[in-house]
Amino acid sequence: MQFVVNGLVTGAAYALVALSFSVVFRVGRFFNFTHAAVFTWAGYFGYLCWTILGLSLWAGALLSVCLSAVLGVLLELSVYMPLHRRRASGVVLLLVSLGLYTIMQNTISMLFGDEIKRLSGNTVAEGLSVWGARATRIQLAIVIICVVVFVAFGILLRLSPFGTRLRAVADDPDLAAIQGVQVHRFRLAASALGSGLAAVVSLLMGLDVGITPTVGLNALMMGVVAVIAGGVDSTPGIFLGGILLGLAQHLGVWKIGTQWQDAIAFAVLILFLVLRPQGFFGKPLRKAAV
């Protein structure tokens, strides 16, 4: 039973990362590596707020999430919007974001060092019993927050005017502009939303297992696998993709061994890319309109 609980917790975290990435991806339409950097920075914002400034759990969390959203917006404003305006291709945007990611990750290493930092202080969290397995409070929080966020996000995207417009911008930004949607505002809103969401997961995972300068990239890779498994435009698909990936990994750990964890994730990725590239609920792939 323990592996199911662990798998659900990990899967919930992956699903949240995947959702945060999909928000940024849908509007930007390129593989944005700086999303991983924002994820990492969010963890270190938490470290600053909690360990160094000594803020309370909630105040520190709120401040870290806001700082991360601001960081995402600043990146969009200063780097990606000018590039979009010049009609830069997806490859150009990807390379720029990879370069920026490297700089941002190394800045963290320089400032804080490469060793693991604990966010939860020195107290060892007591475990609670769930279905005969052990889980910490923070692990339960991950699962609950995941469900709440997915429901809220689904409602926001499907039922609010903001969501309709965001989907319109994701679908065809040029047409949206023609019809009077202020596309740049939605790009900024999407980066704030995606970055803030990434920060929430980053803090939760940081509280659970601690942070290093590379947590962002690891999380993003798993998130992307979940996005591809679920289909980028399908919120329920992303949820399912994350949970199944988490379960598959922990089943693998239980049956084969921990060193195969990443191999399992990428095996899932390859399986989906070959057999069902549009994901569970995804629509058939189409070429992006030029």
Added chain:
Amino acid sequence: MLRVDSLVTGYGKKQVVNGVSLEVGRGEIVALIGHNGAGKSTLLKAVFGLLPIWSGQVFLDSEARTTATPRAWLRAGVSYVPQGNRVFADLTVRENLEVGGITLPDKQRLRDGMERVLALFPPLKDKLKQQARTLSGGEKQMLALANALILSPRLLLLDEPSLGLAPPLVTEALGRIQQLSRDNGVTVLIVEQKVREVLKVARRVCVLRNGAVSFEGIAEELRNDTKLREVYL
């Protein structure tokens, strides 16, 4: 109503439109025709603020609007329908119309507008909850037009509404645009490749060649004079 004065524009460094002047009077349909790459679509995009205008000016009701953004044009009662009858494929028909109407000041106007365009295009009424990707070519054309008409524009800029439609639907679509102009007094500037069909509905015609106007006149003249047609088309 719309006056374009020696407009020059292009993509990047490549100049495509080399000083075009044309005028569209209130209530008339003006067809903009010419070969592929003559600069028709580019001209329309520049007028609507989607491409920077390098030099020249654009006036709406004698008011300079050279630097107006798409949003400003929409607010001034000018709608633009881009090439290929583009609609938001992932959104439902209703959501498409909601986005089409976002520059309307309040919800009541949106509801009125929606009712009005659905009366104009009854086939869309039964498909409000369907994703736009499931529509037929003709229905997509209706939706693209409905998205522009929901704002009750005074001037419509249409870029090849017939593109990708089967021949009988082309006549139907252009006929619908003519009827719309007649019934509601909407002024239309229409770019078309289907010259024969568009000359039947347009009052005046403007032929572009290599980014400049090579002929301007009454559509009927061009339709009936074989010599003119040979020279200009």
